[in-house]
Amino acid sequence: MARYLTMAAAQLGPISRGDSKASVVQRLIALIRQAHERAVEFVVFPEMALTTFFPRWYIDDRDAVDAYFDSTMPSPETLPLFEEAARRRVGFYLGYCERAEEGNRIRRFNSSVLVDRDGKLLGKYRKVHVPGASENDPTLPLQHLEKLYFEDGNLGFPVFKTASATIGMAICNDRRWPETYRTMALKGAEVVVLGYNSPAQMPDWPDQNALRAFHHLVCMQSAAYQNGLWIVASAKAGREDGFDLLGHSCIIAPSGEVVALSSTLADELVPYRCDIDLAPYYKSFHDFERNRRPDQYEGLLAARGNQRSRADAEACRRYWDGGEPA
Amino acid sequence: MARYLTMAAAQLGPISRGDSKASVVQRLIALIRQAHERAVEFVVFPEMALTTFFPRWYIDDRDAVDAYFDSTMPSPETLPLFEEAARRRVGFYLGYCERAEEGNRIRRFNSSVLVDRDGKLLGKYRKVHVPGASENDPTLPLQHLEKLYFEDGNLGFPVFKTASATIGMAICNDRRWPETYRTMALKGAEVVVLGYNSPAQMPDWPDQNALRAFHHLVCMQSAAYQNGLWIVASAKAGREDGFDLLGHSCIIAPSGEVVALSSTLADELVPYRCDIDLAPYYKSFHDFERNRRPDQYEGLLAARGNQRSRADAEACRRYWDGGEPA
Numbered sequence: 238m239a240r241y242l243t244m245a246a247a248q249l250g251p252i253s254r255g256d257s258k259a260s261v262v263q264r265l266i267a268l269i270r271q272a273h274e275r276a277v278e279f280v281v282f283p284e285m286a287l288t289t290f291f292p293r294w295y296i297d298d299r300d301a302v303d304a305y306f307d308s309t310m311p312s313p314e315t316l317p318l319f320e321e322a323a324r325r326r327v328g329f330y331l332g333y334c335e336r337a338e339e340g341n342r343i344r345r346f347n348s349s350v351l352v353d354r355d356g357k358l359l360g361k362y363r364k365v366h367v368p369g370a371s372e373n374d375p376t377l378p379l380q381h382l383e384k385l386y387f388e389d390g391n392l393g394f395p396v397f398k399t400a401s402a403t404i405g406m407a408i409c410n411d412r413r414w415p416e417t418y419r420t421m422a423l424k425g426a427e428v429v430v431l432g433y434n435s436p437a438q439m440p441d442w443p444d445q446n447a448l449r450a451f452h453h454l455v456c457m458q459s460a461a462y463q464n465g466l467w468i469v470a471s472a473k474a475g476r477e478d479g480f481d482l483l484g485h486s487c488i489i490a491p492s493g494e495v496v497a498l499s500s501t502l503a504d505e506l507v508p509y510r511c512d513i514d515l516a517p518y519y520k521s522f523h524d525f526e527r528n529r530r531p532d533q534y535e536g537l538l539a540a541r542g543n544q545r546s547r548a549d550a551e552a553c554r555r556y557w558d559g560g561e562p563a
Numbered sequence: 564m565a566r567y568l569t570m571a572a573a574q575l576g577p578i579s580r581g582d583s584k585a586s587v588v589q590r591l592i593a594l595i596r597q598a599h600e601r602a603v604e605f606v607v608f609p610e611m612a613l614t615t616f617f618p619r620w621y622i623d624d625r626d627a628v629d630a631y632f633d634s635t636m637p638s639p640e641t642l643p644l645f646e647e648a649a650r651r652r653v654g655f656y657l658g659y660c661e662r663a664e665e666g667n668r669i670r671r672f673n674s675s676v677l678v679d680r681d682g683k684l685l686g687k688y689r690k691v692h693v694p695g696a697s698e699n700d701p702t703l704p705l706q707h708l709e710k711l712y713f714e715d716g717n718l719g720f721p722v723f724k725t726a727s728a729t730i731g732m733a734i735c736n737d738r739r740w741p742e743t744y745r746t747m748a749l750k751g752a753e754v755v756v757l758g759y760n761s762p763a764q765m766p767d768w769p770d771q772n773a774l775r776a777f778h779h780l781v782c783m784q785s786a787a788y789q790n791g792l793w794i795v796a797s798a799k800a801g802r803e804d805g806f807d808l809l810g811h812s813c814i815i816a817p818s819g820e821v822v823a824l825s826s827t828l829a830d831e832l833v834p835y836r837c838d839i840d841l842a843p844y845y846k847s848f849h850d851f852e853r854n855r856r857p858d859q860y861e862g863l864l865a866a867r868g869n870q871r872s873r874a875d876a877e878a879c880r881r882y883w884d885g886g887e888p889a
Contacts, residue, residue, distance in 0.1 A: 365859045393859045413849070415741035415789060416860045423862045442848060448818055452788055455819050459785030462778055463741060492774055493781050522768060523739070526869040533691045533719045534742045536749045538864050543852040 323356025363390030462493030465519030649682025689716030788819030791845030
């Protein structure tokens with residue numbers, strides 16, 4: 238007997254710098270209602286779904302940046318979303334900026350939560366592959382300062398067994414790294430959900446501009462096939478505060494085929510009724526236990542110990558301590 | 564100043580069970596001559612390029628199977644190929660069945676060699692991901708008994724620094740595993756060359772038949788992009804002894820784009836002038852040292868220690884010792 242789970246990417250159009258979190262939550266609630274009407278059981282919102290993608294700017298005003306972060310989830314502003322989703326029996330993934338007190342200091346992560354159909358928090362994930370730079374470069378028309386504002390995630394890639402499927406989370410740039418999917422598949426993930434805010438153009442890597450959607454899709458298609466995964470990927474899309482974000486929210490089957498794709502750059506629900514049992518079918522084809530050869534994968538886990546990555550961590554700490562940028 | 568290397572997939576049409584190795588070598592030599600005429604510096608021949616793909620049958624006659632193997636490379640039959648290639652200044656990759664005496668016993672691997680433009684052997688590779696089964700199942704219309712005839716490769720994924728590029732090798736099923744490419748890219752590979760004998764249909768996995776070419780391409784496209792690699796993949800293609808083999812020999816750029824593709828299922832040269840510097844360009848975009856997070860990749864190298872994989876190794880040894888199949 239096949240297991241079906243109707244999932245949807247709940248793509249968002251742009252969020253302006255001036256938009257309040259409360260106003261964004263109203264848009265998320267509208268998508269939850271639409272999901273309910275279309276018999277969707279689980280929706281995937283984008284990365285940093287409550288705010289503009291502020292890492293595109295160097296912002297000297299720490300208080301203004303700090304206001305993008307939330308210390309609790311649900312937060313006061315998102316509580317109506319949690320309540321409405323539970324009322325409509327729609328589970329969800331939500332990306333947000335996390336402020337956490339750990340080891341006597343405040344830490345900030347690019348995080349996501351997984352919430353079940355009863356509104357119960359199943360788990361949290363912190364973005365492992367934080368991209369971009371930590372150095373303010375005012376000469377660039379578009380910066381990508383995630384490494385300045387966020388620490389590297391430190392929770393690994395947890396997976397959560399739910400009644401309908403075993404689900405793992407990723408965020409944006411994580412999807413370009415094959416280790417992301419493999420780590421979760423080895424723990425039994427059947428579904429990977431992820432949100433993203435991907436610039437449609439990159440001024441410092443112009444050769445790739447025409448290939449942005451292709452790169453986005455090809456990484457996930459290959460990973461879905463190689464790991465026996467359903468992948469639901471949800472964009473913040475469109476022209477946000479003057480900068481274009483990629484759309485192409487999609488659902489990818491364990492065959493690697495894109496079975497649903499957004500067609501706008503605005504708020505849009507992209508639903509699909511997923512036969513979860515396709516995941517074990519592809520896993521049995523690859524049969525990790527019989528066929529993987531970890532003893533031959535030399536260097537895969539060699540520590541990076543890289544000077545630049547240490548400098549990034551240092552720059553992030555200095556920024557939040559109120560110091561000058563590098 | 565860009566570094567260019569003109570490479571070609573040297574696809575082969577079918578090789579019948581009755582064809583002599585000497586007759587196949589004449590076909591390889593014809594492709595070397597064509598490569599020379601088209602200013603190709605390096606060609607990639609398929610996996611097991613000297614024989615039919617015999618693992619599709621259970622063959623009780625060990626001597627007949629053993630005759631598919633070679634103890635030296637160049638072997639007496641392939642020496643004319645090595646000589647002609649050196650004369651024409653064409654380097655090559657060649658897949659063959661390797662018989663090796665190691666630790667007081669005969670071992671058999673699905674192997675490939677890398678030969679430079681002077682005809683000098685640069686290195687050898689032994690297929691790490693040996694697919695299929697070790698159990699003879701006469702009820703199947705098409706078997707895949709690689710695990711019966713070959714041991715698992717034990718040389719890891721070596722890479723070789725040449726004047727024009729750093730080159731690594733893979734074989735057939737290896738291309739479906741992201742660890743294959745990552746292991747080599749971490750050692751500096753800029754080019755991965757591989758040959759394959761992939762059935763176009765799989766009676767025991769019919770749901771995938773229509774997706775065979777897609778799966779073949781998507782794994783390599785994603786890996787090329789994620790690792791900054793040129794990939795040259797060469798098929799044994801066409802209807803071989805009554806069974807269809809996939810074609811789609813191709814060259815994939817580090818952008819992930821298929822830049823050259825075969826259009827027949829016969830002997831065919833698929834050349835492309837490759838700008839090797841696209842490899843470091845994409846590597847610098849991903850910047851492994853700065854951005855990979857090995858500390859978060861839990862379980863990636865956990866030993867498999869699987870009973871079935873031990874049974875496969877045992878079945879292979881028993882077959883070559885003259886015992887009955889499982």
